[in-house]
Each structure stands twice: as C-alpha cells, then as structure tokens.
Amino acid sequence: xxxxxxxxxxxxxxxxxxxxxxxxxxxxxxxxxxxxxxxxxxxxxxxxxxxxxxxxxxxxxxxxxxxxxxxxxxxxxxxxxxxxxxxxxxxxxxxxx
Numbered sequence: 001x002x003x004x005x006x007x008x009x010x011x012x013x014x015x016x017x018x019x020x021x022x023x024x025x026x027x028x029x030x031x032x033x034x035x036x037x038x039x040x041x042x043x044x045x046x047x048x049x050x051x052x053x054x055x056x057x058x059x060x061x062x063x064x065x066x067x068x069x070x071x072x073x074x075x076x077x078x079x080x081x082x083x084x085x086x087x088x089x090x091x092x093x094x095x096x097x
Contacts, residue, residue, distance in 0.1 A: 002089045006030050009085060009093040018077045019068045020084070020093075026063045034065050037087040045080050 007030060008023040024030040038051055049069045056062035067084070069077030085091075 021066045023064045
C-alpha cells in the first residue's frame with residue numbers, strides 16, 4: 001500500500017538548494033506520520049535539514065511540511081529525500097510541469 005493518495009510530494013532543486021514539500025491535506029494523523037518519518041531519517045542519516053510547516057487554514061490543499069537543504073547538505077540531501085519517501089511509502093512525486 002502506498003500513501004500517494006494521502007501525501008503529495010513535490011521536489012524542487014536548484015544549484016546548492018533542494019526542497020521536498022509534502023502536502024498532507026490537514027489530516028492530523030498524516031501530519032504526525034510525516035514528522036515521525038522525518039525524525040527517523042534524520043537520525044539514520046545524521047542530517048538536520050530545515051523543516052518548515054506551512055498551514056493555510058482556508059485551504060487544506062496548502063497545508064504542507066517542507067524539508068530544505070542548503071549549500072552545506074545539498075550533496076547528500078537526495079539520499080535523505082529518497083529514504084523519507086520510502087519510509088512514508090510514497091513511490092512517486094507529483095509532476096508540476
């Protein structure tokens with residue numbers, strides 16, 4: 001079973017910057033699952049990327065948790081994102097193009 005119907009993953013990459021944004025639709029259980037997965041992968045990878053929660057009370061589709069890596073961690077952040085997606089049982093990211 002996958003969580004692609006519950007969590008929409010979007011990856012953004014630029015030179016020296018990477019971000020994965022996980023839209024969860026406001027479900028508190030899914031939110032907890034995402035934060036628990038982030039903590040597990042942080043311990044496993046030894047990274048401490050920025051984690052930012054964005055909440056739009058008027059539009060549940062804009063409730064997201066973003067994990068951002070900047071210049072210092074960007075070379076290994078891809079592995080972090082891959083492990084996070086696997087831990088969350090997300091097998092593909094959304095196509096924003």
